[in-house]
Amino acid sequence: MTTAHRSEASARPGKDTRPASSSEEYEHIPVPATARRSLLSVAATWFGFPMNLGSAVFGGVIVYNLGLPRGLLAILIGNLVLFAYVGALSHQAGSTGKNFALLAADTFGSRGRNLPAGLLATVVVGWFSFQVGLTGTTLGGALGWSALAGTAIGGVLYTLLTMAGIRALSLIGMIAMPLFLVLTVVALAFGLDTRTSPADTFGYGGAGTALGFGGAVAIVVAGFADSGTMTADFTRWSRDGRSAVLATLTAFPFANFLANAAGGFVVAVGGTADPATDGGGFLNLLTGHSPLLTALAVVFVFVNLGSVASHCLYNGAVGWSALTPVRMRPLTLVLGAVGMVLALSGVWGHFLDWLNLLGVLVPPIGAVLITDRLLRDRLGDRPTGRYRVTALAAWAAGATVAAITHHTSPEFVDPVVGMITAAAVYAAAETAVRRRSAAAHPDTAVAA
Numbered sequence: 001m002t003t004a005h006r007s008e009a010s011a012r013p014g015k016d017t018r019p020a021s022s023s024e025e026y027e028h029i030p031v032p033a034t035a036r037r038s039l040l041s042v043a044a045t046w047f048g049f050p051m052n053l054g055s056a057v058f059g060g061v062i063v064y065n066l067g068l069p070r071g072l073l074a075i076l077i078g079n080l081v082l083f084a085y086v087g088a089l090s091h092q093a094g095s096t097g098k099n100f101a102l103l104a105a106d107t108f109g110s111r112g113r114n115l116p117a118g119l120l121a122t123v124v125v126g127w128f129s130f131q132v133g134l135t136g137t138t139l140g141g142a143l144g145w146s147a148l149a150g151t152a153i154g155g156v157l158y159t160l161l162t163m164a165g166i167r168a169l170s171l172i173g174m175i176a177m178p179l180f181l182v183l184t185v186v187a188l189a190f191g192l193d194t195r196t197s198p199a200d201t202f203g204y205g206g207a208g209t210a211l212g213f214g215g216a217v218a219i220v221v222a223g224f225a226d227s228g229t230m231t232a233d234f235t236r237w238s239r240d241g242r243s244a245v246l247a248t249l250t251a252f253p254f255a256n257f258l259a260n261a262a263g264g265f266v267v268a269v270g271g272t273a274d275p276a277t278d279g280g281g282f283l284n285l286l287t288g289h290s291p292l293l294t295a296l297a298v299v300f301v302f303v304n305l306g307s308v309a310s311h312c313l314y315n316g317a318v319g320w321s322a323l324t325p326v327r328m329r330p331l332t333l334v335l336g337a338v339g340m341v342l343a344l345s346g347v348w349g350h351f352l353d354w355l356n357l358l359g360v361l362v363p364p365i366g367a368v369l370i371t372d373r374l375l376r377d378r379l380g381d382r383p384t385g386r387y388r389v390t391a392l393a394a395w396a397a398g399a400t401v402a403a404i405t406h407h408t409s410p411e412f413v414d415p416v417v418g419m420i421t422a423a424a425v426y427a428a429a430e431t432a433v434r435r436r437s438a439a440a441h442p443d444t445a446v447a448a
Contacts, residue, residue, distance in 0.1 A: 023165065025165055025166065025318065025327075025328045025329075026097075026099070026236075027099070027318055027322050027327065027328050028322060029102075030096055030097030030098045030102065030236070031097040031237055032097070033097075033239075035237070036097075036237060036238065037166075037237045037239075039239070039243045039246060039247060041170045041237070042170070042237050042238045042243065042244070043246070044171075044174045045166065045170045045173055045234045045237075045247070045311075046173070046231075046234060046248060046251040047250035047254070047255040048174060048175070048255075049173065049227070049255075049307060049308055049311045050224070050251050050252075050255045050256035051173075051180040051181075051255050051258070051259050051304070051307070052131070052176070052180070052304050053134065053281055053282075053283070053305060054130065054131060054223075054308060055223065055256060055260050055263065056184075056259055056262050056263030056266065056279065057280055057281050058220070058260060058279060059260030059261055059262065059263030059279065059280050060263035060264055060267040060272065060278070060279030060281070061208075061263075061276070062074055062075060062216040062220070062260070062264060063267045063268060064206055064208045064267050064275040064276060065206055065209065065211035065216065066206050066216055067205040068201070068203070068204040069202075070206075070213065071206070071216065072261055075260040075261060076253065078218075078219070078413075079220060079252050079257045080253055081217070081221050081415075081416060082220070082253070082256065083248065083253055085221075085228060085363065085366055086228040086229075086251075087249065087252075088370045089103075089229065089231050089232060089235075089366055089370065090231045090241075090248045091241040091242070091244055091245050092370075092373050093238070093241075093244055094235050094236065094238035094240050094241040094244025094245070095240065095244075097236050098236055099236050099318055100117060100120065100229070100230040100231075100232040100315075100318075100319060101113060101117040101121075101318075101322030103369060104116050104117045104365075106372070106384060107369050107372040107373075107388065107391050108368075108387075108388050108392060109384060109385050109386050109388040109391070110384065110385070110386050111387055112386065112392055113323075114323060116365045116395065117319055118319075118323060119361070119362075120226055120229060120362065120365070121318075121319025121320045121323070122316070123362070124227060124230065124313070124315040125312070125313070125316045125335050125338060125339050127226065127227070127312040128158070128312040129339040129340075129342035129343045130343075131154075131305045131306075131312065132151055132154050132155040132339060132340060132343035133151055133342075133343035133344075133346070134305055135150050135301060135309075136148060136149070136150035136151030136152075136343070137150075137151075138283050138301055138305075139301055141284065142284045142286075142297070143287060151340070151343050151344055154302065155339065155340035155343060156340075157302060157306060158305075159332060159337075159340075161306055162313040162314050162336065163329050163332050163333070165329075166237060166314070168310065169307075169311055169314060172307045172310065175303055176303050176306075176307040177255065179299075179300055180259065180262075180300075180304055183286060183297070183300050184262040184282065186285075186286065187271065187285035188262075188266065188271075190285045190286070190289070191266065191269035191270065191282075191285050201268045201269050202268075204268035208275075208276055210276070212410050212411055214411045215410050217416075218359050218406075218413050218415055220256075220260060221359060222358045222415055223256075224252070225358045226358055226362050227311060227315050228252075228366070229363070229366040229369075230315045231248065233315050233319070234247075235247055235248065262282070263280020263281070263282070265280070266282040267280050271284070272284070283297055286300075313332060313335060313336055313339065314328075314332075316331075317329075317335055320335070356406060359402070359406070359414055360402040360403045360406055360414060360415075361399050363398070363402070363415040363422075364394070364395045364397075364399050364419060364421070365395055365422075366419070367398060367420070367422040367423045367426075368391050368394050368395050368398070368422050368423070368426050371422075371423040371426045371427055372391065372426065375427065375430055379430075382430075390430050390433060393425065393429065394422045394423075394429060395422055397422060397425040398418040398419065398420075398421040398422025399418060399422075401418060401421040402414045402415065402417050402421070405417045
């Protein structure tokens, strides 16, 4: 057995019997078997994540441009792509107990991993900033609150929640999902009652022209390209690979499709004044009816957006902790402060440009990770080293082709194009390298 195989075997469930600590986040080592969590707990970490107003905003933008029938189809296809992508990465995480940065080291090299892992650990702080900023503007638009005050309060609360670790993410996910579903139904009931009929809603044809079908699918994929690629930070807590995939299934296609579709229906019933930019945000439909419902709407904003913000900040803190000697909780404070400053500056408002960037740069990373695992299962392991040029080059090729596709062929789904390109380039490069190595060292190849 090679050194790499021995290392991976030691990370599998059942191999590590060290005592587990409820406060330990295992930033630098695989999660031991004694610390693994139940399927419900890990699933709650994932299914509560997409159930947020941000997903409803994106779904509303899609339906505004494509109409309800075509918009829902694009949302479904995007979520199925996410399940295949995130599910494959989750299986690897559940099988090894490794977080994203540790898995990236296996594929990109002990030093080479710094680029993809550092990039993703940084961009998720941008998503944290987006959710914090959305908190302020949502409360300001629906209730007349100061947007800056709402942003500041949200940033502090979400940072403190993240510091509680993976247990807090599971708990808030269990609260966020049912609350989202109930209040979505209430909002749509008010919208149908005052604005349009069910027949008009289902026949909504859209009014925008800025987004094609391929671009709509790309938005769905890009919406979870970063945290989806970093799914190992959540699903490494699963008891095995199968449980990790089942936990992912609750998020994609189910929870995220429901959240996207909810925003689409809000637009179809005429529930937003400016669907081209506000998408399917529906808090305004819940206010002005009774003090109790308004108070519940405020709680909903903080629970709902706090769920996704804390998940993103957790990804960022675990990611940077794995790359540095610093532990997760001190980094949470630092990154939370950075995200709040970005939110208060208004940078988060360029979310469509942000999604386009993520859809180009991030999915090829996961495609290389998945392909590397498949090749190792089929062809055997290979030296890791400090930098693995084939993996880094394949990522660059996938991102380049995705960027060209985005600008020249918007009818295609550029994240998928990038993933296919990266996987193909990596598989071809690795096969060529192995053949040259076998030709140069035939005795070693026969022994292997």
